[in-house]
Amino acid sequence: MNGIELTRRIKLAFPKIEIIIITIFENSERVFDSLSAGASGYLTKNANQLEVIDALDQIVKGGSPMSPAIARMVVGSFKKNNTNPFTDKELSVLDALVQGKSYKSIALSFDVSIDAVRFHIKNIYLKLQVNSKEDAITKAKKNNWV
Template structure:
């Protein structure tokens, strides 16, 4: 029997997951947490095989940060994201942080159990929409002249973010954002963000 910890601030969902998962007889829910801070502090006292992780949690730490911290401390942990978010930035941030799979909350309980089975067998379970998004990402050209940070900033601008919003999301100053934007304008030989976004989309850099 494999042991599971749930990190989720919706108690009704936690109870429903616990009932459905334990009814299979293959998994046991050891404990649940509503915040990342609590989980990081306590989970080592009774380390599970799997963690089911939400992105939005109580407290200041989100599920992506919690996943990254847990994987650094306990690299053997398999962490399955289960969240309402299905946009590309959230998905790729979660996978980069070390999650083994990504399912959305409209997934049926039977599919969540199948995802746990797949992860147990060494797979990387993802809902159909997420898998398609990941697959499409490989179609993006990798000859972009932009750095990773410049690419992140341009992606945020393409989604309508302001300089200030981009700075907050990337945890950098607004002046740093402006510095990177100036550099990417020079690299792309454009004079404004609209032209930069058009060129980057045309070349599949964003």
């Protein structure tokens, strides 16, 4: 298994173990993925003794050693984009689509007809200028709308 998978498994078995990722490349999607998998921070392979000990000290104090660039990626992942073109209902339907719900289950959970769901989805596709559910989900995620 690679380090990201190992991180996930360690945290699953022993959530209290703190994990620091060792990486060659500092600002990569993979470092972000490892943080998402449960790592608390990371160190680069060429870190000197001070940096290694400083990272350990930060972890013990409850901190997360990471560069500002990675911290920005983490913050960005939590921040949903509020400047979306959708109505509240469309946004709820889009959210449900992302969760993999069927038209029927969306209709049931919002207590509306399947035709009403289709109507909202048609408007969502128009606003996103897409023709498929997959493209709608991809575009909505890319813009942090869901």
